[in-house]
Amino acid sequence: MNETENSVSQTSNSSRPSNRKIYCVGLFRSGTNTMQHIFKDRLHAEHEFMMLPTARALRDYAIGNLSRTELRDFLKYRDTAKPLEVDSIGIHYPVVDILLDLNPTAKFILTIRDCYSWLNSCIQLLYPDFNTDQRIQLFSELINNIEHRSNTTLGWTDHPRCKVCLTQLMKMWTFANSSVMKRVPAERLLVIETAALNHSLPQIADFVGVEKETLNLSHSHKGDGKNFLHCLDSKRLKELCDHHCGELMTRTFPDATLENSMQGYKALTEEDAAAVHSAISLEEFIPVK
DSSP states (O other), X not given: OOHHHHHHHTTGGGOOOOSOOEEEOOOTTSSHHHHHHXXXXXXXXXXXXXXXXXXXXXXXXXXXXXXXXXXXXXXXXXXXXXOOSEEEOXXXXXXXXXXXHHOTTOEEEEEEOOHHHHHHHHHHHHSTTTTTOHXXXXXXXXXXXXXXXXXXXXXXXXXTTBOEEHHHHHHHHHHHHHHHHHHSOGGGEEEEEGGGXXXXXXXXXXXXTSOGGGOOOOXXXXXXXXXXXXXXXXXXXXXXXXXXXXXXXXXXXXXXXXXXXXXXXXXXXXHHHHHHHXXXXXXXXXXXX
């Protein structure tokens, strides 16, 4: 049985038809798992349903091995294979126009995190299993090679088996959040800062049309309290973030600074720093040894 079939068969008994459709379209590490937990007691919600097949479809589309029609057909299959009321996955952002077309009444929730804390969280996700985990390797390939074009389409530049380039993540942060805000009609989109999720249940409940008391915020991923940005050249990091993320950061997080984001964290060990440097680069595509 392939991965797609297995993902569907494991949960088909719990599937139930519903006219309600909510897509959580924030980037990975912005609260997509928390969003699934918020709804789990009230609605049929899941986090990262068919993640690897979806990531591979986006890769094939960006490379040119999958047409736009074929990508739409895959997303339609994914949508009907398991009729989720809340579909939360951190790589929805390139296909929101297709999702809008497939579900004309769907609503969208965008969780957005400031670029500094998001980069730190991404490093925490990517570096420990960089050389051993198939999913992390696929994420790294997508990050390094996908081109985010100004017309909101994707392209591909091949950088075989390189360290994760943080500049590519900065470009992804700006493209993903800006394109969702641009493409989803305002009346169907709720934008929430990740750090404000604790205080946003009334707003979420009103937007979705459920009782606030049925929502649950018992899950919140706190990370391990380390700031991996300390491993990097802070002056160059700030320059790159200002260049690639500055306009959107000014609009959405006007008070966020790199200096503030570096405070209040545990010290890194030498082993932490060495492991980060073996998997992460700031702006160059460095082949993995």
